[in-house]
Every structure is written in C-alpha cells, then in structure tokens.
Amino acid sequence: MLKAIKARLQQGYRTTSYPDGPPPELPRHFAGLPVIDSSKCLPACRQCIPACPTQALDIDTRTRQVSLDTGRCLFCRECQRVCPAGAIQFSRDFRLASSSRERLVVTDSSPLPAVELDGAIVRLLGRSLKLRQVSAGGCNACEADTNVLGTVGWDLGRFGIQFVASPRHADGLLITGPVTENTRLALEKTYQAVPSPKIVIAVGACAISGGPYLDHPEAHNGAASLVPVDVYVPGCPPHPLTILHALLATIGRLPRGL
Amino acid sequence: MLHDQYVTVHNSQAFDCDESLLPDLERFRQAVLEAVAKGGRIAALSARPVNDGDSRIVAVVAFDAEGVLQVFSSPVAGEYPAIAADCPQAHWFERDLWEQRGIVPLGHPWLKPIRFSHACSRGEAADDPSPATCGVTDFFSMSGEEVHEVAVGPVHAGIIEPGHFRFQCQGESVYHLEISLGYQHRGIERAMLGGPAVRTIHYVETASGDTSIGHAMAYCRGVESLSGTHVSPRAQVIRGIALELERVANHVGDLGALAGDVGYLPTMSYCGRIRGDVLNMTAVLCGNRFGRGLVRPGGVAFDLDDEAVRQLTRRLKSAAKDTRVAVDLLWESPSVMARFDRTGALSPELCNEIGLVGPAARACGVPRDVRRDFPFGIFRFAQIPVSTWDSGDVFGRAYVRWLEIQRSLAFIQEQLDALPPGQILSPVGALAPNRFSVALTEGWRGEICHVLSTGPDGKFDWYKIFDPSFHNWFGLAMALRNQQISDFPLCNKSFNLSYCGHDL
Structure with a gap:
C-alpha cells in the first residue's frame, strides 16, 4: 500500500491543461493542416x-x-x-475537423475547417456526450489514438465525454475504418440501436473516404455512404489532439478563438 | 525421374521461383511433414497462382535453431490431402488457402472460411458461388445438461476491433472457444498484386496499424532483396530504434491493460500514459506516433539529428523510470498475482504443436525470436537477448513483456549513443523478374512473415502477409479451455492479437 502511494507521488500529475492552457507540444515533423x-x-x-x-x-x-x-x-x-x-x-x-465534407478540401483561399453543429443538439449533448465506438475495418490506429484520450494524459471524462458499451446508452457513434462489407451489418444495427437525436463522428481518412482502401470492392469508401455523418476528423490516424479538438468543438466546449 | 528439390535460404534471400519445385503433391506433403518432424515450423503455407489459372502450393518451413528457411512447392489443382490432418500447425493456413484459391485440402478437420472474403456486395469475380455472410457459419457446439453457449461480438464493449467469439460452456467453465474473424477484411493482399505502386507502402503500414514499423520493415526487406538494394548502417539503426520503440509502446500498453482487466487501476493509469509517451518518441523520429512514413524501401525517410537524439535520450530515461515504478507494483500486489498466476496456461508442447510465435511462445519457455534466429538489419550486429519464462500463463506473457521492455530500452539507448554516420536512403532499382523472397521480422506480437514473388514484368504476382496473430489466435482459443469464462478478457489481453493483421 505504501509503495502504491509512493508510486503515485512519483508519477505526478500528468493531465494536459488543454483547452484552458496550451496544447501538448507536437513533434517537429508533425503534419497538420x-x-x-x-x-x-x-x-x-x-x-x-x-x-x-x-x-x-x-x-x-x-x-x-x-x-x-x-x-x-x-x-x-x-x-x-x-x-x-x-x-x-x-x-x-x-485543428482539422469539420462538420462539412466540402470544407475538408483545402485550396489557396478555402476557409478553415470548422465544426458548426445545430445549436439545439449542442445544448442537448454539450454537457454529457456518451459515444459508442464502432471499428469498421481499418487498421486499429484510429482506435488506439481515440482510446488514448481516456488515459490520464488527456482525461476525456473531465469534459463529460465517455465511451459506453451499449448503443442504447449512447448519444451517437464514433466510427473508424472504411466500413468493410463484413462490418456493414454490425454498423447499421448499432446505428439503429442508438436513440435519436444522435450524432455520428467519422474519425480518420478511412471513415471519411475509404483512406488507403479507397475503391476496394471489400469496403464502402467511408461511413457516410451508410449513415449520416455530422463531424469529420481527418488524419491517418488523426493525432489525439486533433480528435480531442474535434470532440470539444462538437460539444461547444472550446474557448472562443480555439 | 525428377528428384526431390527444395530451397534452403536465409531471411530475405531472393531465389528463382522454380527452384523449390517438387514433382508432385504427395512428395510435397511428405517433405513438409518431414521438415516439421525434424523441428521445423510452418512460417507460411499457401498457393501461388501461376500461368493459366494454375496454382502452386508453397510452404516455408522455418528452422529456428539453424536460422534457415526451407521452401517447398508443387503444382496443385482442385484438391490435395490435407497436411493439417497430420500437422495441426497447418490448420489455419489450409483454411486460408482453400478460401483464397478454392483448392480443397481433403480430410481437413474443420474446413471453413477465416475471412469470408467473398462477402463483397460490390465485389467482382467471386470464386465462391455462394458468398457467406461474415460470422454466419457452423460452429462447434455441445449439448447436455447445464451446457450453454455464449456469443460475443462482432461489436465489443470497448474501443476494440470487431471479431466474433463463440464459447461452449458448462456453468462457468469454458470447454471450447471458437474464434470467427474476417470483419476487418479490406483486401490488402489482393491489392498488393501488380505493385509496387504508390499505395503499396500504405497497405503494409496499415496491415496492422499498431505494427506499422514491423510490417513496413518486412515489406522493405522483401523489396530490397528482390532489387538488390543496400541499406546504409545509419538507416538500419534508425529502423531498429523504431522497431523497438514500437515494441516498448505496445508492451507497456498491454501491461497497463492487463492491470485494468484485473481491476488494478494504478498501473493501468500509469502505463496508459507512458505508452503515449513512447508513441510520442516515435513521433520524434518522423512526426507520426505510429511511425507512418519512416520506413521506406532503401532505408528511412527521416534522419535523426543531435537535437532529436538528445530529446530521445532524455525521454527514454524518464520513461524507463516511470515504467519500472508502475510495473513493479504489479508483481508486488497479491490481488494481481492471484489473477495472473496459472490463468490461461499453455504447455511448450502445445506451443510447438500449433506453432505459436512471439511473447506468447516465449512465455511457454520456447526461445523463438526472429531477431536472434533469423537476424536482419541492425540485429545482425547488435543482439538483444531472448526473454523467456516457463509458466505459459497470463503471468508469463506479462512478465516476458516486462523483460523485453527493459532490454529494448537498453538497446535503443545503445544505438542512439553510437549512431553511425552516412546517408539514410539508397536508390531502389526495379525488382528482378521471376524471383521469390521470404522476409521475416520480429514485430512486438512475434514473427511477421511476408512472402512475395515477381512475374516476368518484375511486378508482384503474389504477395502473402502472415501477421503473428495469424499463428496465435488459435493459441488464445486453446488457452481458454477449462478456464472460467470470466477470465476471457484477461486471457485475451495477455495475447492482445490483431484482428486487422489477421483479416488483411
């Protein structure tokens, strides 16, 4: 017991202060927008x-x-x-996420991507968002960097966001993977089991467009071909910070200007 | 009269496609069985399409102690007597072979799809006239008093990949577990054909996303062997550092997850965070936490400068200390050890019989490690001792991971201290036509095997990927026998196998 307490002291407090403080340092070779x-x-x-x-x-x-x-x-x-x-x-x-598929396309003069959801849904889910994650093909990297948000380094729970086991307890889905034909039925059933109103967040290039499996006959070029998607989070996989930013933008918890 | 022929090669040593040809299937079957009886292990078994829709069955048998691979092949058409009937290791391979090529291994004990790869609504030219829905199939079943069946998945309770598990139980006790996969099947092996192309490296980097470095290294070594490319010592070292960082990150994460599965939250919390710190070290190398974009044919795409070396050294030191403090708590907590000890135990005999690889094999006391047995890249010059334990249970699989974390961290530091000078990326020429290569690397889950061959045009006419999970899923099923069903999450996590690496 004493050792466990000593270990606790040694490990220290490691939760990022973002979004109230600065975001964690990104690596030098990081590729963003x-x-x-x-x-x-x-x-x-x-x-x-x-x-x-x-x-x-x-x-x-x-x-x-x-x-x-x-x-x-x-x-x-x-x-x-x-x-x-x-x-x-x-x-x-x-900051890559957008609620508009078209605004993911970057040109010389394109506006920055932004998550702008209907005010009513933000009021409803803004203080408590329960998500069911569906892994629908893909490589498990988006899943890993979504999972990491639950660790003490990010502590997603402090924003009232939680991943739940049952779709019946969920306010929406977070989908990863291109939606393989073999996961299509499971995704459709899970979507139907989530009570309305519900939101869908597509994380990663696969879930948005099929990613590296674009136009493979075994997969469906992303979640939007099967269920309506509200928020798109680009990346392969997106950095946890990108996913966190997207989730906070979804629930309207980002301070002005972030 | 043709005489028996086979090829003996080292890891990623290219040879001519026809060199390994045996005259007929019976000779092929005997040769494979004899090789296994002499201590060989099936690293690959599949059928390669050749001209006019014909196929050649190909087996790669690995001799760990000798460090050589024997490659056998023979023409095959329609059907052949199953090897699995006499050699359980072949069981999963032959199901794959049958599903992909439609060749029937007669007398196979349980012939059914492993990926349901014909279930594509938009697919073209499905070989199988009756496409099966993924997971809808016959399962082993039991009947009798107090016997019941539990079905789990494909959608699981956490943030986990899809898979279906079917338990046959009496009360709390599991008699048999059958694992049905294929949900992540996205056609990678098919899409590799005709490559290398602009997407090829991305297929291997996403074959199993948590093993991007391991698979990319196997692919690159295959391509380098077929193109005669020399990789500089500096690039070899950077690859080695990346491979070991991948191992450390995943092992640390697994120890945390094992702690979580037995309700020991301190280690779960600390290791979850430390895993992220190690992924961030990989991002120091190339900007991506999973090492995407780092390993490329001919070397690596990013160099390490002095500042990066200093930063990694500093981070390694603190990660090593934090991990030690976090993991030591496990071994000193009776509530943890009571759950780890003797749970999901496998014997070394069973391990060899079904051909386990990686930490799951080493936890059974079987010292099997590609880095030592078939050394590649930097591991030809800098050896990492093989870590084993002899209990074969959840504790063994956890403890082997801990031993490997320490040795990998020491290795990374040694390599950072003595980074050789030089360039990092050699030009890669065209692939030689009609050549064959088998590239093995030791990923964090175990042996990664890529089998590739080129046609007359120097493009891939065959590409097979065997993730360590391909070998080990059956080990998990065996580990559950006579266990309480409530120990399934713990046993599962102690293997932590890849669904996508299996399904491809």
Whole structure:
C-alpha cells in the first residue's frame, strides 16, 4: 500500500491543461493542416497528382488552382516532397475537423475547417456526450489514438465525454475504418440501436473516404455512404489532439478563438 | 525421374521461383511433414497462382535453431490431402488457402472460411458461388445438461476491433472457444498484386496499424532483396530504434491493460500514459506516433539529428523510470498475482504443436525470436537477448513483456549513443523478374512473415502477409479451455492479437 502511494507521488500529475492552457507540444515533423499556394506552381506541372496514394489532390484545368482533400489525405507528404516549387506545405495546425465534407478540401483561399453543429443538439449533448465506438475495418490506429484520450494524459471524462458499451446508452457513434462489407451489418444495427437525436463522428481518412482502401470492392469508401455523418476528423490516424479538438468543438466546449 | 528439390535460404534471400519445385503433391506433403518432424515450423503455407489459372502450393518451413528457411512447392489443382490432418500447425493456413484459391485440402478437420472474403456486395469475380455472410457459419457446439453457449461480438464493449467469439460452456467453465474473424477484411493482399505502386507502402503500414514499423520493415526487406538494394548502417539503426520503440509502446500498453482487466487501476493509469509517451518518441523520429512514413524501401525517410537524439535520450530515461515504478507494483500486489498466476496456461508442447510465435511462445519457455534466429538489419550486429519464462500463463506473457521492455530500452539507448554516420536512403532499382523472397521480422506480437514473388514484368504476382496473430489466435482459443469464462478478457489481453493483421 505504501509503495502504491509512493508510486503515485512519483508519477505526478500528468493531465494536459488543454483547452484552458496550451496544447501538448507536437513533434517537429508533425503534419497538420496543409497550406497551398497555387501561384507557385510551375506551368503545366502535375507531379503531385500521381504521387498521391489516395487521389486527394486535384488541379483545376481552368483556374490552375490546386486543391487537397484532407478527408482523403494520409498526410504522407509525398506531394510536398515531389513538388518542385513548394506549393504544398503541411503546417503544424492540428485543428482539422469539420462538420462539412466540402470544407475538408483545402485550396489557396478555402476557409478553415470548422465544426458548426445545430445549436439545439449542442445544448442537448454539450454537457454529457456518451459515444459508442464502432471499428469498421481499418487498421486499429484510429482506435488506439481515440482510446488514448481516456488515459490520464488527456482525461476525456473531465469534459463529460465517455465511451459506453451499449448503443442504447449512447448519444451517437464514433466510427473508424472504411466500413468493410463484413462490418456493414454490425454498423447499421448499432446505428439503429442508438436513440435519436444522435450524432455520428467519422474519425480518420478511412471513415471519411475509404483512406488507403479507397475503391476496394471489400469496403464502402467511408461511413457516410451508410449513415449520416455530422463531424469529420481527418488524419491517418488523426493525432489525439486533433480528435480531442474535434470532440470539444462538437460539444461547444472550446474557448472562443480555439 | 525428377528428384526431390527444395530451397534452403536465409531471411530475405531472393531465389528463382522454380527452384523449390517438387514433382508432385504427395512428395510435397511428405517433405513438409518431414521438415516439421525434424523441428521445423510452418512460417507460411499457401498457393501461388501461376500461368493459366494454375496454382502452386508453397510452404516455408522455418528452422529456428539453424536460422534457415526451407521452401517447398508443387503444382496443385482442385484438391490435395490435407497436411493439417497430420500437422495441426497447418490448420489455419489450409483454411486460408482453400478460401483464397478454392483448392480443397481433403480430410481437413474443420474446413471453413477465416475471412469470408467473398462477402463483397460490390465485389467482382467471386470464386465462391455462394458468398457467406461474415460470422454466419457452423460452429462447434455441445449439448447436455447445464451446457450453454455464449456469443460475443462482432461489436465489443470497448474501443476494440470487431471479431466474433463463440464459447461452449458448462456453468462457468469454458470447454471450447471458437474464434470467427474476417470483419476487418479490406483486401490488402489482393491489392498488393501488380505493385509496387504508390499505395503499396500504405497497405503494409496499415496491415496492422499498431505494427506499422514491423510490417513496413518486412515489406522493405522483401523489396530490397528482390532489387538488390543496400541499406546504409545509419538507416538500419534508425529502423531498429523504431522497431523497438514500437515494441516498448505496445508492451507497456498491454501491461497497463492487463492491470485494468484485473481491476488494478494504478498501473493501468500509469502505463496508459507512458505508452503515449513512447508513441510520442516515435513521433520524434518522423512526426507520426505510429511511425507512418519512416520506413521506406532503401532505408528511412527521416534522419535523426543531435537535437532529436538528445530529446530521445532524455525521454527514454524518464520513461524507463516511470515504467519500472508502475510495473513493479504489479508483481508486488497479491490481488494481481492471484489473477495472473496459472490463468490461461499453455504447455511448450502445445506451443510447438500449433506453432505459436512471439511473447506468447516465449512465455511457454520456447526461445523463438526472429531477431536472434533469423537476424536482419541492425540485429545482425547488435543482439538483444531472448526473454523467456516457463509458466505459459497470463503471468508469463506479462512478465516476458516486462523483460523485453527493459532490454529494448537498453538497446535503443545503445544505438542512439553510437549512431553511425552516412546517408539514410539508397536508390531502389526495379525488382528482378521471376524471383521469390521470404522476409521475416520480429514485430512486438512475434514473427511477421511476408512472402512475395515477381512475374516476368518484375511486378508482384503474389504477395502473402502472415501477421503473428495469424499463428496465435488459435493459441488464445486453446488457452481458454477449462478456464472460467470470466477470465476471457484477461486471457485475451495477455495475447492482445490483431484482428486487422489477421483479416488483411
């Protein structure tokens, strides 16, 4: 018993003060929200297009405007590497989530992604959000970095957000994976079992667009083809901070300006 | 008269596709059974499509003590006498072979799909005329007084991957557990064909997301062997550091989760946090907590500078101390040890018979470790002692993890202290046509085996991935026999197998 108390003292207090304090330090090579400057593009250059593993990039033939769909992006930065002009850069901004699928597409002048849910649902769920997680294909990395929010480092429970075992106890689903055909039925049944009103949060490139499994016959190109999605959280996998930011934005718990 | 032929190779040593050809199936079957009887272990068994829709059955038998792989193959069509009938290790492989290639192993004791891979609503050209719904199949069943069946999954109570577990119980006691997977099946092996392509590296990095480094290393070593690429010592060291960080992060997380499953919250809380700290060390290497983007054919994509080495050294030191304090609590708490001891025990004989790998095998006292037996990359120059325990139970699997954490942390520090100079990424040429390679690495769950071959165009005409979970799921089923059903979560966590790595 004494040893356990001593160990407790040694381990110290480790919960991040975010969002009231600064976010935890992100690694130097972290890849966040892409920043695009199409004016730098060399004439007729399309090197980034075939370099992208998930067809996330496009160049408008008329305007020569480059667009990058963060809902498809694996954040591998291959486009940045092959670009001879530095037109695509990945910033350190971890705030990637959006309630609009269209706003995940980044261009020179696109507005920042933002989670804007109906006020009524925020009032209803803002102080207590119970989610049922459904892992629907994918690689278990999004699951791991969602799970980590439950550890003392992040302590998701302090915001009234909790992952529950039964869909009947849940206010919504957090879905990961491209939705394989083999998990489709389980996802549909789980969705139906959640009482209305309910929200759906799609975490990771797979759940948004199919990710690396885009257009595989074994999977469904993301959750939105089967259930209505309210919040999209890009990444492969998204950093826990990105997921936390998305959840806090969903329940309206972010201080103004964050 | 043809004479018996097979190929003896080392880890990721390329050879010609036709070198291993045996004249007929009976010779093939005998050769595999003899190799296993001589102490070999089946690392891979499957069928490779060749011209005109024909197939060749291929077996890779690993001799751990000798550090060599024997590769056997033979033409196969329609059906052949099952190897599993005489060699239980082959059981899961032959189900995979039958499901993927439609070749029937006659006399197989329990022939049914392992992935239900034909159940694709948008799929084309399903071989099986009657696609089965995932998990809807015959299960072993029992009848009698007080006998009951418990079905769990595919959607589980926590944030866990999908899988279906069917228990046959009498009262609280489990007679038999049958595990039915396939829910995570997303067609990775099929999509690897015709590669390497722009998505190939992402398939292997997401084959099992918590083992991105392990699978990416196996893939890269396969490609490097087929293209004759030399990887610089500096890149080898950085790969080794990343592989061991992956091991430490997952082992620490598992010890925390085991503590949680027996209701010992201090270690659960501390280890959950420390696991994140170790993942953040991997992010120091490449920006991604799972090491995505680091390992690339020819070396690594990110270099380590002095500042990163200093930062990692500082973080390693505090992680080592925090882990020791957190984990020592486990071994000193009678309430924890009472649950760990003699729960879910497997004997070394059973371990060998069903071909377990990784910490699950080492916890049975079987000293099996690819890093030592088939050394690759930096492990040819810097050895990590193999950690074993002899109890085969939950305690053994936990304690082996703890031993490995300490040894891996020491290894990482040694490597950081003596980082060789040089470049980190060598150019990779085209893959040689009609060549075959078997690449093994020791991921944190155990042996990762990638079997790859190229066609006349130098593109993959066959790619098989065997995650350690492929070998070990059956071990979990065996560990549950005669256990209380309430110990299932604990036993399950002590293996902590990958659903996606199995389903692919």
